Amino acid sequence: MVSVLATTQTFTLDGIAARPVRVEVDVHRGLPAFSVVGLPDMAVREARERVRAALVNCGFDFPLRRIVANLAPASLRKAGPGLDLAIAAALLTASGQLDLGRLPKLAMVGELALDGSVRPVPGVLAIAEAARERGVEAIVVPAENGPEAALAGEIGVICLENVAQLSALSAGDWMPERPQPMSLRLSAAGDGPDLADLRGQRHLRYALEVAAAGGHSLLMVGPPGAGKSLAASRLPSILPPLAAPEALEVARIASACGRLGEERAGGRPFRAPHHTVSPAGLVGGGNPPNPGEATLAHRGVLFLDELCEFRRDTLEALRAPLETGSVAIARAGAWRQLPCRFMLVAAANPCPCGRGEADPECSCAPLAVRRYQARLSGALADRIDVLAAIRQPSAEEIGGPPGEPSAAVRTRVGIARELQEHRLGSGRCNASMTPGEVRECALDEGAASLLADSYARRRLSGRAHDRVLRLARTVADLAKAETIGRDQMAQALQLRRRDQE
Amino acid sequence: MSEPQACPDCLRRSLLLAHLAPYIEKVATGTPGSRSPELLRLSNEDLAEGVAPKIAAQVLAQVAAVPEGRLLAGLAAAQCWACCRHDRRFPVGLHDAADAPWALIGRGDPALLDRLDPDGTVTVVGARRASTYGREVARELGRELTAAGLLVTSGLAFGIDACAHRGALEAGSTVAVLGCGADVAYPASHRSLWRRICEQGLVLSELPPGTGAWRWAFPARNRIMAALAGMTVVVEAAQRSGSLITADLAADLGRDLGAVPGPVNSRASAGTNDLLAGGACLVRGAQDVLDAMLGPGVRKAERVGSPLDPALLGVLAAVERGEETCDAVAAELDLGGGDAASALATLEALGYVTCSLVGVYSRTLLAVPGV
Numbered sequence: 001m002v003s004v005l006a007t008t009q010t011f012t013l014d015g016i017a018a019r020p021v022r023v024e025v026d027v028h029r030g031l032p033a034f035s036v037v038g039l040p041d042m043a044v045r046e047a048r049e050r051v052r053a054a055l056v057n058c059g060f061d062f063p064l065r066r067i068v069a070n071l072a073p074a075s076l077r078k079a080g081p082g083l084d085l086a087i088a089a090a091l092l093t094a095s096g097q098l099d100l101g102r103l104p105k106l107a108m109v110g111e112l113a114l115d116g117s118v119r120p121v122p123g124v125l126a127i128a129e130a131a132r133e134r135g136v137e138a139i140v141v142p143a144e145n146g147p148e149a150a151l152a153g154e155i156g157v158i159c160l161e162n163v164a165q166l167s168a169l170s171a172g173d174w175m176p177e178r179p180q181p182m183s184l185r186l187s188a189a190g191d192g193p194d195l196a197d198l199r200g201q202r203h204l205r206y207a208l209e210v211a212a213a214g215g216h217s218l219l220m221v222g223p224p225g226a227g228k229s230l231a232a233s234r235l236p237s238i239l240p241p242l243a244a245p246e247a248l249e250v251a252r253i254a255s256a257c258g259r260l261g262e263e264r265a266g267g268r269p270f271r272a273p274h275h276t277v278s279p280a281g282l283v284g285g286g287n288p289p290n291p292g293e294a295t296l297a298h299r300g301v302l303f304l305d306e307l308c309e310f311r312r313d314t315l316e317a318l319r320a321p322l323e324t325g326s327v328a329i330a331r332a333g334a335w336r337q338l339p340c341r342f343m344l345v346a347a348a349n350p351c352p353c354g355r356g357e358a359d360p361e362c363s364c365a366p367l368a369v370r371r372y373q374a375r376l377s378g379a380l381a382d383r384i385d386v387l388a389a390i391r392q393p394s395a396e397e398i399g400g401p402p403g404e405p406s407a408a409v410r411t412r413v414g415i416a417r418e419l420q421e422h423r424l425g426s427g428r429c430n431a432s433m434t435p436g437e438v439r440e441c442a443l444d445e446g447a448a449s450l451l452a453d454s455y456a457r458r459r460l461s462g463r464a465h466d467r468v469l470r471l472a473r474t475v476a477d478l479a480k481a482e483t484i485g486r487d488q489m490a491q492a493l494q495l496r497r498r499d500q501e
Numbered sequence: 502m503s504e505p506q507a508c509p510d511c512l513r514r515s516l517l518l519a520h521l522a523p524y525i526e527k528v529a530t531g532t533p534g535s536r537s538p539e540l541l542r543l544s545n546e547d548l549a550e551g552v553a554p555k556i557a558a559q560v561l562a563q564v565a566a567v568p569e570g571r572l573l574a575g576l577a578a579a580q581c582w583a584c585c586r587h588d589r590r591f592p593v594g595l596h597d598a599a600d601a602p603w604a605l606i607g608r609g610d611p612a613l614l615d616r617l618d619p620d621g622t623v624t625v626v627g628a629r630r631a632s633t634y635g636r637e638v639a640r641e642l643g644r645e646l647t648a649a650g651l652l653v654t655s656g657l658a659f660g661i662d663a664c665a666h667r668g669a670l671e672a673g674s675t676v677a678v679l680g681c682g683a684d685v686a687y688p689a690s691h692r693s694l695w696r697r698i699c700e701q702g703l704v705l706s707e708l709p710p711g712t713g714a715w716r717w718a719f720p721a722r723n724r725i726m727a728a729l730a731g732m733t734v735v736v737e738a739a740q741r742s743g744s745l746i747t748a749d750l751a752a753d754l755g756r757d758l759g760a761v762p763g764p765v766n767s768r769a770s771a772g773t774n775d776l777l778a779g780g781a782c783l784v785r786g787a788q789d790v791l792d793a794m795l796g797p798g799v800r801k802a803e804r805v806g807s808p809l810d811p812a813l814l815g816v817l818a819a820v821e822r823g824e825e826t827c828d829a830v831a832a833e834l835d836l837g838g839g840d841a842a843s844a845l846a847t848l849e850a851l852g853y854v855t856c857s858l859v860g861v862y863s864r865t866l867l868a869v870p871g872v
Contacts, residue, residue, distance in 0.1 A: 203828035206838025221859040222826075350859045373858050389826040389860020397832065454850050456633050475839070487843045494827060494846035498858050 003028030006093035008100075009107040010086035011130055012078045013123040015284075015336045016256040016291055018130035022072040023083065025090035030066030036087070038071030041079045050081070050112045051088045058116035058164040063095040077288055077334075082121035085110035085140065088163055098170050104137035104156065111142070116163045120144040122258035125251055128152035140169075146179035148255055151248065182260075184247045185267040192267070195234040195406040200397025204231055207388035207495060209409055212238045213416035214474030215429035217322070217344035217383060219307070219376070219497055222390035224354045228347035229272075232303040235345060236268035237406040240414040242299060249339070250299050257291060269300030271342075275309040279317040289329040289336045294321050297342035307346040308375040315380040318344075322383050346384065348376060385431065385467050387497040416477040430474045438469045446486030447472065454493055468492050503590075504582065505611050509569040511585035511604035512709075516572070517545055517564045519712045524553040529717035537717035538724040538750065542600040579684040579710030581608045592617040597754055598728040602707035605725075608683040609703040613652065613676060619731035619756070622652045622676075623790055626726065626744040627661025627736035632769050635737030636664045638761055642734065643668025645787035647675065648805040648870055651794070654678060654726055656719075657691055657698070661736045661744070666694060671807045672870050674702035678726045680718035684710045723747040732757035732794050734784050738772030745772050748781075757793055759784040806867040807851050814869070816844040820854055825861045 005026050011018040034048045055062050069087050071078050085108045092098035100106060109127055111119040124145040129152045131139045138156025141149045146159040157178050158169065168174035198205060204220065208231055211218040220228045242250065250269060254260045273282060273293040284292035294302060304310060321327040325341035350356040351369045364372075375381075420429050424437065443451065451472075455465055469484075472492035476484045518525070518541075528551070529537040540548060549557035576583055584591055585604035592614060595601040607614070616622070623646055627635055643653050643665040653669040654676040655662040669675035677698050681687045683706040686695035698704055707725065708718065723746050727733055733751035735758075738744045752758050759782040763770020777783060782793045787802035809817065816830055824830045831841035845862060848854045853869070854862045 200832060201828060202831045202836075202838040203826070203841060204838075206842065348859075350861070356859075356861070376858055387860050389828065391826050391829050394832065450847075450850055456637070487839075490843035490846035490850075491839050492846075493850065494842035494856075498856060498860070 004094045004096070006090045008086045008090040008093070009105075009131075009136060010083055010109055011107065011127040012076070012083065013080060013126065013256055014076075015289060015338060016123070016126060016253050016295070018123060018127040019076055020130065020134060021076065021078060021083065021086075023086045023090045024070045024072060025087065025094045026068045026070070027063055027065050027091070027094040032064040032066065034067045034069075036069045036071070038069075038074045039077050040071060040083075041077065043081045044071070044078050044083055047081065047084045047087055047112075050084055050114060051091065053114040054084075054112040054116040054163050055088060055092070057114060058162065060092060060097055060164075061095065063091075067091065067094075079288065080121065081111035081119075082109045082123070082127075084112040085118060085160070085163070088112060089166060092166065098166055100170050102172060103170060105135070106138055106140055106158075107131045107134075107136040108140035108160075109142075109145075110140070110160060112163060118142040118160045118163060123256040124148045125151055125248075125255040125260070128155060128157070129252070131155060147182035148251075148260055150179050150181035151184070151251065182251075184244065184251060185241070192237045192406075193230075193234055195238055195404065195409055196402040198227055198231055198234060198403050199400055200393040200403075201227055201231070201390060204388050204390045205403060205409075207386055208235060208238065209413060210471065210474055210478065210491075210495060211235075211343070211345075211386050212409075213413045213430075213478050214385075214420070214470065215343055215431040216385035216471060216474065217431070218346070218386045218388065219381065219384045220345070220347045220388045220390055221350050221376075222347075223356055223359075223392055224349060226390045226392050228390065229303070229305055232272070232301065232305075232345045232347065233270060234406065235301045235303075235343070236270045238409040238413055239268050239301075239343075240410065240417050242268060246299050253291065253295060253298055253339075257296060259296070269297050270303065271297040271300065272303040272305060275304070275306045277310070277314060279311075279314045282314055283317045283321055283327045283340070284329050284336075284338055285331075287331040288334045289331055289338075291338050292327070294318065294327060294340040294342060295338040298339050300342055302342040302344055304344070304346040307348040307381075308372055312375075312378065315378065318380055319383065322380075344384065346381075350389075381497065382463070384497050385471060386495050388495075412478060415480065416474065419477045419480070420474075430470050430477070433470050433473070435466055438466045438473075441469055441473050442483040443472075443489070444483050444485050447484045447489035450486055450489050450493070464496065468496050471495055505584035505590050505607070505614060506588045507583035507585035507604045508587055509572060511587065512569075512572045512583060513564050513567065514545060514603040515583075515606065515707060515709045516567060517549070517560065518707065519709050520560050520564060521549060521552055522708075522712065522715045522718070525717050526715050528552045529720075537721045538600050540717075541602075541721055541724075575710060576606065579608070579682070581606050581683050581710050582611060583607070584611075584614060590614050592729055594619040594622070594729045594731075595725070598724065600724055601728060602725060605705050605707060606683045606709060607703055607705050609699045610674065610701075611703075613674060613703040616652050617654075617676065617729055619729070620794070621650070622654060622730040623794065624654045624726045624730035624733040624747065624751070625661070625665035625736060626655060626723075626733065626747050627665075627773075628738050628742050628744060628769060629659040629661075630769070631660035631664070631737050632767070634763070635661055635761075635769065639664035639736045640668035640671075642736065642761075642784075642787055642790070643670075643675070644672045644807075645802050645805055646790060647672040649787060649791055649800055649802050651791075652676060654729055656680070656722060656726060657687070657695060657704075659688060659691075663691060663694060665736070666698060670697055670701055672805055676703045676705060676729070678722050678729070679704060679706045680708075680722040681714040682706055682708050682710045682712040685713065687714045719743065720746050724750045727751035727756060728754055730756065732759055732782075732790060734759040734761065734790060735773050735776060735781075736761045737763060737769055738776075739768055740771045740775065742772045745776070748776060757782060759790060759793060761785070803868050804866055805870050806853055808870050809848075809851075809853075813844055813848060816841065817848055817853055817864070817869070820845075820848070820862050821864050825863070827860065827862070830862075
């Protein structure tokens with residue numbers, strides 16, 4: 001036997017997508033050595049040590065020959081420890097200790113521990129889906145990732161706890177049951193934080209409801225402790241539940257980022273990055289590019305607390321993704337497009353000290369206040385539709401009965417969203433109306449004259465004019481009105497974000 | 502107070518004008534507009550002979566034969582009344598004009614006739630094709646002059662005229678002088694405005710009810726407006742605009758003439774700027790008009806907004822008490838979030854409050870009428 005070649009199929013994660021990788025292991029005569037080639041990153045290169053220890057500790061022989069593992073295609077960068085299992089299996093096959101020939105067409109992912117146990121890896125959902133699309137009949141995954149892989153549908157899932165189970169599997173003595181797929185949260189979230197916790201604050205509640213109903217971005221301005229963060233974190237609970245494909249999309253992103261266990265699977269994500277986040281952290285970046293907070297918030301809520309404290313370049317980076325619903329990251333040798341269709345919610349204090357100029361305790365110099373507020377009218381703020389000015393709730397309100405629960409608000413929001421989908425098409429909402437669609441909104445006489453009056457008097461810009469129309473359409477949808485009435489137009493005018501004068 | 506009266510002869514003059522309207526049109530349209538006031542100086546016989554020599558005798562006889570009862574019945578059917586130059590209540594300003602109408606047909610409140618005194622009446626006119634600036638100024642002038650106790654007259658035309666009427670109606674009543682019958686809403690799209698003036702003010706015309714709009718009748722109507730008022734203010738006019746005819750007529754009568762300045766490079770304001778260069782009184786706002794008419798500083802113009810309903814007054818009072826945000830107003834007045842938002846937006850659109858970048862409302866200087 002001069003040399004023996006064996007191959008196995010696996011996948012590596014590229015952003016949030018899985019790319020197929022073929023592992024070829026060649027064992028031939030020569031000085032004992034084990035090398036991994038084919039653009040591996042550090043974690044893949046270190047697979048040599050893990051594979052060697054795992055095989056020996058599970059009672060397999062580690063051949064004292066010259067071993068070369070090639071990862072094809074060679075031009076694709078391979079990352080992460082998920083290739084360990086495939087390399088081990090190919091090595092065992094090449095050294096004659098394993099025969100996978102009788103099994104259906106397999107792909108395998110998993111990280112090996114030194115004792116031979118198989119550890120979970122990120123991105124199993126995307127990998128299982130990619131495998132299914134490539135005609136793989138069954139995928140071997142770490143036991144902990146089993147329920148996630150089972151979400152991929154028409155593909156066999158074999159859960160492995162230990163690399164030693166491979167021999168039982170190949171011999172046909174053992175075949176684990178297909179695990180139950182992880183349950184996605186397709187009904188409305190019932191166990192998340194509830195809007196009932198927000199006491200008083202009717203205007204804020206109203207603004208939240210309008211923003212949720214039309215998918216409009218929202219800015220809350222008010223003193224610290226008035227309930228801004230509390231309100232933002234309740235926003236996912238009043239959004240309509242995700243449809244199954246959307247939930248799967250969210251789960252795929254969470255899985256690729258290794259967060260599927262820690263969050264409600266398939267529920268609307270809520271991301272609140274700290275204001276020190278870098279542009280790459282927010283929209284994604286690095287080399288190879290990784291998803292950022294904006295992508296993690298896909299189909300959910302991205303909450304920027306203390307908007308004025310964020311670095312300007314960080315916020316600038318968010319502009320294009322907000323408009324297009326996806327972020328394109330180009331790095332030397334890598335280009336990726338990641339989805340990020342989220343609802344932006346921001347909060348800010350009215351002045352640097354947070355009390356607001358009207359408060360006698362406010363110690364801010366007028367110039368400092370001006371400078372601070374100027375940050376609220378930058379390029380990102382220009383993309384924000386709704387402004388909710390809030391104040392410290394009174395003692396009676398704080399001690400009063402809980403507010404309306406999320407479920408009731410969610411029902412109204414759901415009805416309004418249905419009207420929008422009926423008008424604009426599936427998955428669309430008023431915030432995404434094109435200028436052409438905005439012009440088609442029917443106004444009654446009172447609404448038209450109020451808008452024209454405000455336009456002439458308050459010098460609304462063209463962009464603000466359209467923004468008000470979109471908002472008014474949402475307010476009318478909440479009232480189930482076909483034509484935008486005067487009152488609804490007035491409410492939209494009040495809710496709109498102001499420009500600096 | 503007695504009802505306004507009109508003698509049959511003066512009413513027959515109106516009827517004659519209506520009968521001769523097509524002939525006057527033919528004679529007067531040679532040089533657009535300017536000749537009709539001159540024609541109207543003529544006596545019945547000279548006028549008929551001048552514009553329609555062939556049928557003059559026939560028309561004169563026909564008009565003279567109409568019995569007084571039918572004249573009055575026609576007025577009553579159109580819900581109009583008449584007041585002729587022999588009546589005590591005939592507006593005094595018209596006695597100054599040699600070409601004044603013999604009788605005025607009115608619809609609306611006859612009590613306003615007694616306020617139609619040149620010392621207390623301002624005519625606000627301007628282009629039909631007006632800019633936003635012109636419309637806004639006209640509306641504010643109308644509103645503030647009315648609130649200061651003056652009577653604003655205008656011609657119910659598109660643009661400046663309509664805005665002046667609307668502004669005046671927001672603070673009180675107004676007088677519209679038409680170039681057609683007082684019961685005819687012309688232009689038709691101003692029907693609702695015409696109806697409001699009939700209810701809340703006074704519509705006047707020298708033509709009998711039912712007469713349509715003839716081109717010559719508009720310069721003729723301008724001479725009435727010029728004579729009724731102590732001051733004529735042109736808000737916006739291009740060169741050769743029809744509203745400059747009113748200005749000329751007012752100047753001929755020795756009335757004050759005012760003009761609102763516009764941008765020097767604006768075609769729409771070229772006429773008013775020319776008037777100012779020619780010595781017209783500079784009108785920057787209601788105060789300038791009050792100073793010119795009543796003497797400097799005699800009466801102060803207050804910036805007055807549109808009238809408010811009780812709900813809006815309540816919200817405005819809450820803002821005045823220092824409730825700064827929509828949320829605070831909603832909590833204070835126990836309104837739903839949407840209702841408070843709607844009320845504040847309305848108040849903002851009307852100019853009573855302003856909203857800062859961070860959503861804090863504050864009260865402006867604009868006063869509420871009647872409060």
